[in-house]
Amino acid sequence: MIEVINKDWFINKINGFLEDNESNKMNKVDGSFIFEPDVIVGIVDGNDAIYTRYKTIIGEFHLTPSEAYEWYCKEESIEFKNCNLSIVAYILHINQKTKTENLNYSKTMPSERWAHTRLFGEQANRNIQEYLIDELKNLEITAFAPALDKRLFFINKNIWASNWSHRHSCFAAGLGSFGLSDGFINSRGKAMRCGSLIVDLKLPTDALNRPSDPYEFCTNCGDCISRCPVNAISFENRHDKMICEPHVSSTVPFIIKTYGIDIYGCGLCQVGVACSNGIPKK
Ligand code: SF4
Ligand code: SF4
Numbered sequence: 001m002i003e004v005i006n007k008d009w010f011i012n013k014i015n016g017f018l019e020d021n022e023s024n025k026m027n028k029v030d031g032s033f034i035f036e037p038d039v040i041v042g043i044v045d046g047n048d049a050i051y052t053r054y055k056t057i058i059g060e061f062h063l064t065p066s067e068a069y070e071w072y073c074k075e076e077s078i079e080f081k082n083c084n085l086s087i088v089a090y091i092l093h094i095n096q097k098t099k100t101e102n103l104n105y106s107k108t109m110p111s112e113r114w115a116h117t118r119l120f121g122e123q124a125n126r127n128i129q130e131y132l133i134d135e136l137k138n139l140e141i142t143a144f145a146p147a148l149d150k151r152l153f154f155i156n157k158n159i160w161a162s163n164w165s166h167r168h169s170c171f172a173a174g175l176g177s178f179g180l181s182d183g184f185i186n187s188r189g190k191a192m193r194c195g196s197l198i199v200d201l202k203l204p205t206d207a208l209n210r211p212s213d214p215y216e217f218c219t220n221c222g223d224c225i226s227r228c229p230v231n232a233i234s235f236e237n238r239h240d241k242m243i244c245e246p247h248v249s250s251t252v253p254f255i256i257k258t259y260g261i262d263i264y265g266c267g268l269c270q271v272g273v274a275c276s277n278g279i280p281k282k
């Protein structure tokens with residue numbers, strides 16, 4: 001039987017992975033899911049003009065799908081064609097227990113489950129991208145995840161922005177909008193992790209679901225302002241990464257000492273706020 005590759009195919013593959021794969025278990029805590037098997041997926045055409053606009057919004061260094069895929073094709077000696085490219089973006093829903101724990105644990109430091117989600121959940125997220133690439137390869141479809149390739153991917157530390165932003169692909173694919181705190185507000189809530197990959201296959205775009213206002217779903221309630229321990233969020237300046245980042249980095253010694261894992265984390269502005277579990281009502 002010929003497999004039909006569409007949005008449902010990606011949803012089923014990712015949810016199946018989240019159900020069965022050991023990397024989605026909080027094995028060093030209680031064995032529960034890191035991410036609920038409840039993914040949402042959006043798709044956008046690889047030649048959508050929004051990626052060119054990201055060069056102005058994020059920076060010239062942010063790659064268009066075509067640039068990233070052309071680089072990959074050159075490295076892998078694959079013939080490059082950009083006419084069929086689609087971006088598949090997805091949002092992984094953080095376990096409710098983790099959100100509740102991070103809300104109640106401390107006003108400055110992340111909880112154990114949150115720190116484990118940051119470290120092991122991100123590994124599971126990377127595994128999902130590799131898994132999808134392999135599954136597509138079995139069907140003779142090429143896919144590439146720019147954020148997984150150390151030769152290509154980098155973070156511009158002057159402004160703390162990467163050259164391939166999963167969140168911006170989620171926005172392009174109509175999955176939600178940004179919020180005052182820079183978090184991505186969507187139907188599963190701002191407390192999430194997300195991923196994206198380039199697929200060399202024409203798929204129907206969800207660009208029509210993309211709001212014209214990048215902050216469409218943020219109600220400006222200000223909940224996230226009061227949750228931030230270092231005042232990195234304000235109505236005037238929105239989210240100041242230059243204040244946020246040093247605090248997030250400063251959590252490393254605490255996490256190593258308290259939980260025995262080497263990672264940074266905070267996410268206090270993602271829990272206990274109006275958009276933690278979904279799109280807030282206006
Ligand atoms: S907590 Fe309120 S102000 Fe902050 S991002 Fe969410 S909706 Fe916007
Ligand atoms: S991640 Fe932490 S430090 Fe950064 S804005 Fe959110 S609450 Fe503030």
